[in-house]
Amino acid sequence: MAARLAGGNGALALLCNTLPTGAILTVLIQTFGSVSGAHFNPAVSIAFALRRELPWPEAVAYIVVQIVGGIIGVWAAHAMFELPLLQVSLTMRTGPGQWFAEFVAAFGLVLTILGCLARTPAAIPYAVGLYITAAYWFTASTSFANPAVTIARALSDTYAGIAPAGIAPAGIAAFIAAQLLGALAAVALAWWLFAKKGKPSVDDYAR
Numbered sequence: 001m002a003a004r005l006a007g008g009n010g011a012l013a014l015l016c017n018t019l020p021t022g023a024i025l026t027v028l029i030q031t032f033g034s035v036s037g038a039h040f041n042p043a044v045s046i047a048f049a050l051r052r053e054l055p056w057p058e059a060v061a062y063i064v065v066q067i068v069g070g071i072i073g074v075w076a077a078h079a080m081f082e083l084p085l086l087q088v089s090l091t092m093r094t095g096p097g098q099w100f101a102e103f104v105a106a107f108g109l110v111l112t113i114l115g116c117l118a119r120t121p122a123a124i125p126y127a128v129g130l131y132i133t134a135a136y137w138f139t140a141s142t143s144f145a146n147p148a149v150t151i152a153r154a155l156s157d158t159y160a161g162i163a164p165a166g167i168a169p170a171g172i173a174a175f176i177a178a179q180l181l182g183a184l185a186a187v188a189l190a191w192w193l194f195a196k197k198g199k200p201s202v203d204d205y206a207r
Contacts, residue, residue: 001016001081002014002016002017002159003158003159004081013159014136014137014142017136017142017159017160018133018136018137019133021132021133021136022129022130022132022133022136023129025125025128025129025132026125026126026128026129028040029124029125029128029129030125033124033125036062037054038124038125039054039062039066040066040069040146040148041066041109041145041146041147041148041149042062042063042066042067042146042147042148042180043106043109043110043145043146043147043179043180043182043183044109044110044113044183045059045062045063045066046059046063046180046183047110047113047114047183047184047186047187050184050187051114051187051191063148066148067147067148067151067152069148070148070149070151070152071151071152071155073152074152074153074155074156077156077158078156083158086155087155087156087157087158087161088154088155088157088163088164088167089153089154089155089156089157089158089161089162089163089164089167090157090161090163090167091157091159091161091162091163092163092167092168093141093162093163093168093175094163094168094169094170094171094174095169097140098140098141098175099141099170099174099175099177099178100140100178101139101140101141101143102139102141102143102144102145102175102178102179102182103178103179103181103182103185104139104182105135105139105141105143105144105145105179105182106145106146106178106179106180106181106182106183106186107182107183107185107186108131108135108145108182108186109128109131109132109135109145109182109183109186110182110183110186110187110190111186111189111190112127112128112131113127113128114186114187114190114194115190115193115194118190118193118194119194132145141175144162144175144179145179145182146179147175147176147179147180150162150172150175150176150179151172151176154171154172162175
């Protein structure tokens with residue numbers, strides 16, 4: 001939709017992607033927080049598993065569903081806009097700057113969640129939505145910050161796409177590695193910053 005309406009204006013297309021992403025994240029977290037803790041992101045699920053707040057078997061199951069859900073979402077978007085369902089992105093997003101941007105994006109996202117969880121769990125849906133909205137603009141990569149989304153976007157040759165390995169150097173593997181490293185760094189820093197501030201349940205913010 002953004003690409004069709006923006007008329008070639010890249011900034012407007014990015015804005016058109018930013019606002020609905022931040023808004024729907026807030027809605028989804030509010031809707032599904034009481035079901036699964038609103039785990040839509042493998043990096044976040046791994047972070048909670050490392051903190052022993054999510055069993056590893058459950059985390060693995062979540063990650064599988066997150067990846068499958070992302071792929072189904074891409075196909076649904078293609079179907080709505082009458083595009084071929086099966087695609088591979090040709091959009092080049094690569095290089096040290098992009099990879100570092102994904103480290104920063106995932107680090108900030110996980111730290112936002114853990115920081116809010118330590119003190120103001122009810123703020124998590126809004127904090128995550130606002131963080132992603134802002135991170136679209138302050139990161140060079142437009143803030144994927146989610147390995148499942150990265151995989152899904154490799155399967156869409158549209159404005160939001162990212163070329164996989166074989167088309168782009170390192171492909172999505174470097175993005176995912178950077179995201180996971182960012183999440184690990186956030187877990188370590190959150191342990192130091194918030195360890196003495198109590199550990200509310202992952203689902204507390206949904207109350």
